[in-house]
Amino acid sequence: MARHIFHCPLRWSDMDAFGHINNVSFLRYLEEARIEFMWRLAPGEGSASFTGGSVVARHEIDYLRPLVHRHTPVAIETWVTDISAASMTVAYEVKDGDVVYVRASTVVVPYNLEAGRPRRITREERSFLEDYLEKRAVAV
Amino acid sequence: MARHIFHCPLRWSDMDAFGHINNVSFLRYLEEARIEFMWRLAPGEGSASFTGGSVVARHEIDYLRPLVHRHTPVAIETWVTDISAASMTVAYEVKDGDVVYVRASTVVVPYNLEAGRPRRITREERSFLEDYLEKRAVAV
Amino acid sequence: MARHIFHCPLRWSDMDAFGHINNVSFLRYLEEARIEFMWRLAPGEGSASFTGGSVVARHEIDYLRPLVHRHTPVAIETWVTDISAASMTVAYEVKDGDVVYVRASTVVVPYNLEAGRPRRITREERSFLEDYLEKRAVAV
Amino acid sequence: MARHIFHCPLRWSDMDAFGHINNVSFLRYLEEARIEFMWRLAPGEGSASFTGGSVVARHEIDYLRPLVHRHTPVAIETWVTDISAASMTVAYEVKDGDVVYVRASTVVVPYNLEAGRPRRITREERSFLEDYLEKRAVAV
Numbered sequence: 001m002a003r004h005i006f007h008c009p010l011r012w013s014d015m016d017a018f019g020h021i022n023n024v025s026f027l028r029y030l031e032e033a034r035i036e037f038m039w040r041l042a043p044g045e046g047s048a049s050f051t052g053g054s055v056v057a058r059h060e061i062d063y064l065r066p067l068v069h070r071h072t073p074v075a076i077e078t079w080v081t082d083i084s085a086a087s088m089t090v091a092y093e094v095k096d097g098d099v100v101y102v103r104a105s106t107v108v109v110p111y112n113l114e115a116g117r118p119r120r121i122t123r124e125e126r127s128f129l130e131d132y133l134e135k136r137a138v139a140v
Numbered sequence: 141m142a143r144h145i146f147h148c149p150l151r152w153s154d155m156d157a158f159g160h161i162n163n164v165s166f167l168r169y170l171e172e173a174r175i176e177f178m179w180r181l182a183p184g185e186g187s188a189s190f191t192g193g194s195v196v197a198r199h200e201i202d203y204l205r206p207l208v209h210r211h212t213p214v215a216i217e218t219w220v221t222d223i224s225a226a227s228m229t230v231a232y233e234v235k236d237g238d239v240v241y242v243r244a245s246t247v248v249v250p251y252n253l254e255a256g257r258p259r260r261i262t263r264e265e266r267s268f269l270e271d272y273l274e275k276r277a278v279a280v
Numbered sequence: 281m282a283r284h285i286f287h288c289p290l291r292w293s294d295m296d297a298f299g300h301i302n303n304v305s306f307l308r309y310l311e312e313a314r315i316e317f318m319w320r321l322a323p324g325e326g327s328a329s330f331t332g333g334s335v336v337a338r339h340e341i342d343y344l345r346p347l348v349h350r351h352t353p354v355a356i357e358t359w360v361t362d363i364s365a366a367s368m369t370v371a372y373e374v375k376d377g378d379v380v381y382v383r384a385s386t387v388v389v390p391y392n393l394e395a396g397r398p399r400r401i402t403r404e405e406r407s408f409l410e411d412y413l414e415k416r417a418v419a420v
Numbered sequence: 421m422a423r424h425i426f427h428c429p430l431r432w433s434d435m436d437a438f439g440h441i442n443n444v445s446f447l448r449y450l451e452e453a454r455i456e457f458m459w460r461l462a463p464g465e466g467s468a469s470f471t472g473g474s475v476v477a478r479h480e481i482d483y484l485r486p487l488v489h490r491h492t493p494v495a496i497e498t499w500v501t502d503i504s505a506a507s508m509t510v511a512y513e514v515k516d517g518d519v520v521y522v523r524a525s526t527v528v529v530p531y532n533l534e535a536g537r538p539r540r541i542t543r544e545e546r547s548f549l550e551d552y553l554e555k556r557a558v559a560v
Contacts, residue, residue, distance in 0.1 A: 056163040303476040336443040
């Protein structure tokens with residue numbers, strides 16, 4: 001059981017007219033964390049997993065505390081809460097130490113871009129994902 | 141009982157490297173629809189409602205069909221599914237006629253920017269929101 | 281001699297933390313105007329011109345007045361200031377009536393995406409562009 | 421004489437539908453480099469320089485080579501090519517070693533946000549900027 005940690009740099013333009021990191025910008029941060037988790041890590045395990053494309057089927061995202069722009073990255077912990085035949089659920093916490101700004105989860109569907117349709121999760125991908133699986137009751 | 145309709149223009153840059161409107165771009169579309177619903181419509185009813193600021197506390201968003209970039213806007217229907225003392229839930233459908241691309245909902249908390257804290261919904265705001273209230277079991 | 285006019289909708293998120301439309305957002309507006317000019321108009325003249333791709337080689341952009349977010353579009357006038365064998369220069373003004381917010385120009389190179397290299401402007405494209413050609417001394 | 425170096429992380433969403441870093445995304449990279457140069461470095465010299473706001477008056481940007489998305493940052497070198505009473509010109513190169521993707525320059529006007537108008541460059545700011553001044557003939 002492990003969590004992947006991505007140190008996400010903020011951009012000045014992620015702030016909105018209220019001076020806070022805009023709620024939509026956080027979805028970009030989750031995208032970066034998810035892509036690093038799925039595309040960099042999975043192939044690092046010796047497979048071409050997920051590189052053929054994947055599609056977001058659903059997001060849930062809770063904004064717990066406002067985040068003000070600063071020059072140091074925020075940490076995004078990423079893990080897996082569900083694996084089914086043709087989808088997986090990725091969970092995240094955007095945080096500084098114990099302070100959590102955002103909790104979220106995304107249902108991701110592996111996709112065969114050439115065939116133009118969803119595909120099943122391979123045995124190799126499942127094996128990779130299981131190392132990050134925490135089947136707990138998620139608050140989100 | 142009514143729904144607000146916003147005709148949302150797409151931008152070429154909303155497409156991702158797969159040629160589809162990126163999942164995060166849809167949150168921008170919902171933001172535009174919600175701002176038009178809350179900031180333009182509410183004051184139009186004779187109040188300064190919501191103009192003092194509001195904060196997004198939660199999004200849920202389901203991607204039902206991919207949307208390809210085109211030059212005509214998509215329609216976003218916006219309505220209200222819950223009103224509490226200090227928050228409201230806004231629901232949306234991004235669609236062309238009967239074809240729904242995205243279903244989503246957002247919990248919005250009115251915010252007193254000067255005081256730096258949430259505030260209660262006013263009687264005037266509640267009256268405005270009730271015209272758009274559909275307390276149905278939402279699929280999202 | 282003509283100018284193409286594009287009515288560009290603003291987005292709330294185009295504002296920066298200072299409450300103005302951010303300087304980078306204007307480049308997005310120009311992109312929308314240019315794409316409409318090149319991709320929609322050119323094929324409308326009966327050709328598949330430019331649809332195979334094009335590349336931006338250079339931008340020059342002058343910010344003359346700050347633009348505050350509002351719900352009505354701004355007008356972008358687009359025309360052509362130079363046509364060479366393998367590139368063209370597009371000029372723009374972002375304006376409300378006589379009030380000009382931004383003046384800019386872009387050098388665009390038609391590109392053969394499949395071959396992965398620039399290509400020459402066709403006779404048909406040149407004919408289309410010449411209708412919008414104003415070879416004046418441009419301030420930008 | 422020195423150049424400031426900023427290691428700019430790319431985001432997956434900076435790619436456009438052609439698979440390259442979009443031309444507008446580079447302006448975001450320059451913004452990050454410029455903000456780090458002006459806001460972080462200047463105060464580090466013992467002043468509150470530039471923190472009161474500044475405005476972009478002009479950009480020039482040349483795209484020399486396409487940049488493909490990758491997980492390692494690109495280097496942005498930043499220096500100063502002109503200092504006048506109420507503006508400065510910042511120059512940049514986006515590069516990997518000797519390979520230059522983009523050359524650009526920005527005219528920046530220090531701004532008094534409270535008064536709502538441009539202001540002169542202070543002696544302290546000028547002293548800081550002079551360390552980065554290269555008054556050479558710039559290709560851009």
